[in-house]
Amino acid sequence: MSKEHKSEEEITRDAVYEGRLTILQPRNGYRFSIDSYLLIWFASQGRTATLSADFGAGCGVVGIGLLAAGVTRRVVAVEVQSDLARLAVRNAALNDLQAAHRVLFADVRTAPQELE
8 A cells, every 4th residue: 555645735736638637646656647648538539428437546547537528427446545536535525526437446466256
């Protein structure tokens, strides 16, 4: 488990997608990269989905990006690190996508049981 973020000073607020989304992420440690943008772009080249799963969701940037791009209608994000799972919840709310973005604080190996 990673260290939990105790204060807002340990979190950055980043505008992404030309300022259309705001994403909170840890100042240090895991931070999303260009790979997240590429994955959202790649997924947006095909058909749209009713439900998408985001395993290892981190702060939720991919699932939230898919929702904002209109690629999917709902996302279930699974994240094992509690601080990142909490940031994913906050990010969905910050971007008014909480109704379509569910976060499971779980290990991906047990997530299918929790999805039933």
